Amino acid sequence: MNIFRRNHEGLVSGDAIPLYHNGVFHIFYLTSPPNTVNWPERIRTTWQHAITKDLINWQELEPALVPGEGNAIDKDGCWTGSAIYANGKFHIFYTAADLDSKYQQKIVHAVSDDGISFVKETTPCIVADADYYETVDWRDPYVFYNEEDACYWILIAGRKNNGPDTRRGCIVLYKSQDLYKWMHYGPIYDPGYTNVTECPEMFKMGEYWYISHSRFSESGGTVYRYSKSPYGPWRTPKYDGIGGRRFYAAKSAANDEGRRFYFGWVHERATPDDKDHWCWGGDFCIPHEIVQRTDGQLDFKMPEEFNECFTERVDSLFKRQQGDININDGSITVDSIGKMSFGFFDIKEAKYRFRCTLTMDDCRDSVGIILKSNEELSEYYLLSLEFPMQRVSLTKFPVPMDPYWAAASVAVKDFSMAEVDGPRVCEKSFNIENNQAINLDIVVDNGIMEMFIDDKVTFTFRCYRDSEYEIGLLVQDGKGKFDNIVFQK
Numbered sequence: 001m002n003i004f005r006r007n008h009e010g011l012v013s014g015d016a017i018p019l020y021h022n023g024v025f026h027i028f029y030l031t032s033p034p035n036t037v038n039w040p041e042r043i044r045t046t047w048q049h050a051i052t053k054d055l056i057n058w059q060e061l062e063p064a065l066v067p068g069e070g071n072a073i074d075k076d077g078c079w080t081g082s083a084i085y086a087n088g089k090f091h092i093f094y095t096a097a098d099l100d101s102k103y104q105q106k107i108v109h110a111v112s113d114d115g116i117s118f119v120k121e122t123t124p125c126i127v128a129d130a131d132y133y134e135t136v137d138w139r140d141p142y143v144f145y146n147e148e149d150a151c152y153w154i155l156i157a158g159r160k161n162n163g164p165d166t167r168r169g170c171i172v173l174y175k176s177q178d179l180y181k182w183m184h185y186g187p188i189y190d191p192g193y194t195n196v197t198e199c200p201e202m203f204k205m206g207e208y209w210y211i212s213h214s215r216f217s218e219s220g221g222t223v224y225r226y227s228k229s230p231y232g233p234w235r236t237p238k239y240d241g242i243g244g245r246r247f248y249a250a251k252s253a254a255n256d257e258g259r260r261f262y263f264g265w266v267h268e269r270a271t272p273d274d275k276d277h278w279c280w281g282g283d284f285c286i287p288h289e290i291v292q293r294t295d296g297q298l299d300f301k302m303p304e305e306f307n308e309c310f311t312e313r314v315d316s317l318f319k320r321q322q323g324d325i326n327i328n329d330g331s332i333t334v335d336s337i338g339k340m341s342f343g344f345f346d347i348k349e350a351k352y353r354f355r356c357t358l359t360m361d362d363c364r365d366s367v368g369i370i371l372k373s374n375e376e377l378s379e380y381y382l383l384s385l386e387f388p389m390q391r392v393s394l395t396k397f398p399v400p401m402d403p404y405w406a407a408a409s410v411a412v413k414d415f416s417m418a419e420v421d422g423p424r425v426c427e428k429s430f431n432i433e434n435n436q437a438i439n440l441d442i443v444v445d446n447g448i449m450e451m452f453i454d455d456k457v458t459f460t461f462r463c464y465r466d467s468e469y470e471i472g473l474l475v476q477d478g479k480g481k482f483d484n485i486v487f488q489k
Helices: 304-309 403-408
Strands: 013-021 024-031 046-052 059-065 078-086 089-097 105-112 139-146 151-159 169-176 183-189 197-205 208-215 222-227 248-254 260-269 278-284 288-292 298-301 318-322 324-328 331-345 351-361 366-373 380-386 391-397 424-429 438-445 448-453 457-462 469-488
Touching: 013 078, 013 248, 013 260, 024 078, 024 278, 059 089, 059 105, 078 197, 089 139, 105 139, 151 197, 169 197, 183 208, 197 248, 208 248, 222 248, 260 457, 298 457, 318 324, 331 366, 351 366, 366 438, 366 448, 380 438, 380 448, 391 457, 424 457, 438 469
Parallel strands: 078 139, 139 197
Antiparallel strands: 013 024, 013 278, 024 046, 046 059, 078 089, 089 105, 139 151, 151 169, 169 183, 197 208, 208 222, 248 260, 260 278, 260 288, 288 298, 318 331, 324 331, 331 469, 351 438, 351 469, 366 380, 366 469, 380 391, 391 424, 438 448, 448 457
């Protein structure tokens, strides 16, 4: 069973477009042509279609949309959009890409009676109004029926035609009574912090409205904002983001029970090398289930359905490398006042789930989980709960050094170059108190790492390098206790 899923033909997959209908999750998604890496060949995408009733077992159906040929309106790709069931038919609104046109992206409507075979319209239903918006980056339509407004809304990722060049991204609203005639409303979200507000969506839970999108800018990842009105103002939550920088282009759908899940994907690199550049597309991650707080902010957890994917316990011994570490009856206690202590488990599985309950005491620095490490702890990832900063982070080591200091370091010469993610590849604020029990749930599958921290915060990242140790524990200037340690496969 593949926890992290890609197309059944092995094609690079991305941009989930979920629809829940009659007890079934339909996930439309994009795939790139085989053996493509770079723009624009990589993004001549096809809409694939898979269905599931349990989030675990998927049935692949025939492609829903395929790029046209010749001078077709979508000759350069059928890009992201949305699907809705309305008036007895399945409706798709997608981005038709034609990179030779003044209007490189246009919104096109396709219809199906059975949800499998779709007929495209030959003309766009919405193009960018050049009086207000740039004619490129007009894409990723999201359609839903707004009961409060008694009409259909479509959200479009666009760029205003004025303002700082890298800050023009906005979400534009159109309205319709019939899904065919659309009236321009204007920007409904204009944050001023990104190039493009990719893959937007909007939904309501209880008394709160939520708008989410992926930031196509220096601060990547899928983020959400919330409000008591679908018109805003849209406020930033404390735990900003849905799954870290590399849980990308996530969109959600709710089942009949009202449980809502975000579906996102993790990038692959041009080659299986951690130093090569990130590409569009990769593998789908574990869906992130939403848990709504009373104040409207959202937490995220692993869906309980995934418990059945890991049923066999794996025995593992712990090897102390440094410091005062006591092992007793499935618990590991680390007393590391004024120093750093660490050790590794001897787990050799390429695919596993690790769970434990962590408590911290008298901590002046951090307690964490080591991932993908060498024996001397010079090359590794660290999921760290940082008490003074009240933060949880995933940091990639070694951290790049300033060229001067790297040249001057005689004893240690192996320093890595900085890359786009930076050393702290994921981070969020997180309330931590002494003797507070924090549940950690980590899934690793051949380098893809998903971390669920106390059913509140999630991180996603990918590592290609081989490592001597899959996982370990670290405590710096404090006391840490790890209880209920379980490995499963």
